[in-house]
Amino acid sequence: MSSTARHVRRALVERHSGLVRLTHWINAVSLLVLLLSGLQIFNAHPKLYWGAQSHFDRPWLATFAVAGQGGLQGVTRIGPVRLDTTGFLGVSRQHGVQVVRGFPAWLTLPPQQFLAVGRRWHFFFAWVFAINGAVYAASAVLGGHLRRDLLPTRDQLRPRHVLLEIWDHMRLRFPKGEEAKRYNVLQKGAYLGVAFVLLPLMVLTGMTMSPGLDAAFPWLLDLFGGRQSARSIHFVTASLIVLFFFVHMVMVVLSGLWNNVRSMITGRYAIEVAASEPAGEAS
Amino acid sequence: MNPPRRGWLKGAGASIASLALAGCDKIATDPNLVKALAGAEVLNRRVQRLIGARALAREFPRADITPSFRANGSTNPPDADYQAHVASGFADWTLIVDGLVEKPLALSLAEIRALPARTQITRHDCVEGWSCIGEWTGAKMAALVGLAGLKKQAKHIVLYCADTLGGSKYYETLDVVDVVHPQTILAYEMNGGPLTVPHGAPLRLRAEHYLGYKQAKYVMRLEAVDRFDHIGGGQGGYWEDRGYDRFGGI
Known part of the structure; x- marks a missing residue:
């Protein structure tokens, strides 16, 4: 018999x-432009409503300015909650002077208040985003990426396994070896939720804000409860995508920044495998 | 770090941020770049025309009419001619229909009221993002234009308005396909009463596939044209000349 010495080796x-890599990066750039130009568009009327139309006296979310001590005060109201958001929402500084605007200049595209140009950026990249997303979704469904990599396997869905993964995740213990070759069930849930729920929701709620498309597809209005509801859902969904982005960034850094970035550029991902090396020949 | 030095650093940081934003502004509003981005408008127009040029916009029950319909743009035109019409109750208002038509017309409000009419309760969507529901009654544009008879070369209808906004006369353009849409009307009533000055008295356009800036108010003249690059700033409308898309359906 040969004796074996086990040690860990890295394999790509x-x-x-x-x-996946190409669509990932086109998606990332599109979403950045869409977010910044979207906030520019939001700033043209920084209030949100529910229903078909705007009841100007009862937005559920509003940013505005009031005269305060020593200048203007930016206020954000969400339902009954009233927050002082001076410097960020309602009132912010632009070239050293206080200006009244929803989101600050550094978060909008273009930075100055210019709705017409913001719309040009938004609608151009909306097409890039939608076509890119359609290519990704079609290839994921038809090419097996969805079934192979994204849908949880039966063993991953066992409650005991899910709880174990949540416990590992809370301690920031990342899978190693064979397990690292596939996404864990929390990753799969997050990616499926973003790619197949949140991003399509952005397209559909965006379409519902078009009076022309509402005439062609009146069911969009029924689906989202009216144009102003669609505008609200568009904003909330965008916020959830931003939240996902930050969690995504934290997890990329914690689970190996370079390894993750390389895998999304070159495709290759390093995992640690237990290698068996023969210590000597059997006699 | 002592406070003056920190103040200096903070100032320098703010200056750098300000410069970066100014640079970003310059790139993001670069005319050639914006022109390239505007290519998406062609796609929007083509796709929407393909799937729903004839579809009707949703109409709402009377209970949905808002008591606080917002008026944007001109709300009381400063033009002396217009104010004289207000003073006389629009008694002498005449709508001119000319250009590439078989029979140029000059119609009084009474003659316009005698044309086939339509009443519709629809949602008005401002490009800023808000919406208001109101009821409109007016002459069908198809009937009006039919009376004058469009020549074959006519591709667009220019709507000339009585109001001066920011130093320029307001105007708009529609394509012929929009003009013959059943919901495209020249409205003279709103919510069951005569159109008021803030909402475009005595005549305003309602083309329900489009955003608010297409819904020209104070309409004085319709001109059928095959091109509009010689009119106003050449982009096909007051807001179009200021960078907005002429399509206006999204």
């Missing part, structure tokens, strides 16, 4: 297909 595995 193919993590992401070329199409």
Whole structure:
């Protein structure tokens, strides 16, 4: 018999297909432009309502300015909650002077208040985003990426396994070896939720804000409860995508920044495998 | 770090941020770049025309009419001619229909009221993002234009308005396909009463596939044209000349 000495060795595995990598980065750039130009558009009327139309006296979310001690005060009201958001929402500084605007200049595209140009950016990249997303979704469904990599397997869905993963996740213990070759069930849930729920919701609620598309597809209005509800859902969903982005960034850094970034650029991802090396020949 | 030095650093940081934003502004509003981005408008127009040029916009029950319909743009035109019409109750208001038509017309309000009319309770969507529901009654544009008879070369209808806004006369353009849409009307009534000055008395456009800036108020003249690059700033409308898309359906 040969004796074996076990030690850990790093191996590069193919993590992401070329199409996943390409669509990932086109998606990332599109979402950044859409977010910043979207906040520009929001600023033209920084209030949100429910229903078909705007009841100007009862927005559920509003940013505005009031005269305060020593200048203007920015106020954000969400339902019954009233917050002082001076410097960020309602009132912020632009070239050293206080200006009344929803989101500050550094978060809008273009930075100055210019709705017409913000719309140009938004609608151009909306097409880039939607076509890119359609290519990704079609290839994920038809090419097996969805079934192979994203849908949880039966063993991953066992309550005991899910609880274990949550416990590991809370202690920031990342899977190693064979387990690291696939997404864990929390990752799968997050990616499925973003790619197949939140992002399509952005497209549909965006379409519902178009009077022309509302005429062609009146069911959109029924689906979201009216144009102003669609505008609100568009904003809330965008906020959830921003939240996902921050969690995504934290997890990328904590679970190996370079390894993750490389895998999304070159496709190769390093995992640690227990290698068996023969210590000597059997006699 | 002592306070003056920190103040200096803070100032420098703010200056750098300010410069970065100014640079970003310059790039993001670069005319050639914006022109390239505007290519998406062609796609929006083509797709929307393909899937729903003839579809009717949703109409609402009377209970949905808002008591606080917002008026934007001109709400009381400063123009002396217009104010004279207000003073006389629009008794001498005449709508001119000319350009590429078989029979140029000059119609009084009474003649316009005698044309086939339509009443519709629809949602008005401002490009800023808000919406208001109101009831409109007016002459069908298809009937009006039919009376004058469009020549084959006519591609667009220019709507000339009585109001001066920010130093320029307001105007708009529609394509012929929009003019013959059943919900495209020249409204003379709102919510069951005569159109008021803030909402465009005595005549305003309602083209329900489009945003608010397309709904020209104080309409004095319709001109059928095959091109509009010689009119106003050449972009096909007051707001279009200021960077907004002429399509206006999204």
